[in-house]
Amino acid sequence: DSGVTQTPKHLITATGQRVTLRCSPRSGDLSVYWYQQSLDQGLQFLIQYYNGEERAKGNILERFSAQQFPDLHSELNLSSLELGDSALYFCASSVGAGVETQYFGPGTRLLVL
């Protein structure tokens, strides 16, 4: 158990809908990272937040947004969902803002029908 929690574990929704994925980092970690893993695109880094501020941005679509709250949990919002958004979404956390070991959550499996 990495200490990173994600909810929900599974999510089934329809095209055009909006969903919110939640991540709670390990105690004491200030950074949260979001990743997408799909058969088509492989693993992709989406975005990083550090202590409430956006720190780095990867291949995140404009339909997707994220935020980190004062209690350091983070939410990833996916809107106008398309079939191709079906994937595993992982979050990870680390202590600092820079390069270091990340601890991954169990993931949320999203299926868009």
Place this chain on the structure above:
Amino acid sequence: ELKVEQNPLFLSMQEGKNYTIYCNYSTTSDRLYWYRQDPGKSLESLFVLLSNGAVKQEGRLMASLDTKARLSTLHITAAVHDLSATYFCAVDLYNNNDMRFGAGTRLTVKP
């Protein structure tokens, strides 16, 4: 555009043997990560390599980074079944925390 290429993509090896997984990338970066993923599971960080010539070892795995050659290797020594997993490398694009992943190497270690 950054390309991160791992090879081989599939590797079947016998217990006790040695092998190396390669990760080539196409642009400037001094930071490279290796991860492990078991089937149906999440990711686990293995190594963080931060400079040219960096070498890190953990058990039967050793990772190295040559930034001039834009190459990282993950060497497996005397493989055991428990090492069966998919291994990913990721390059930090322009040292900016924007990580780009390779396609992964699926390793199977057979008795």
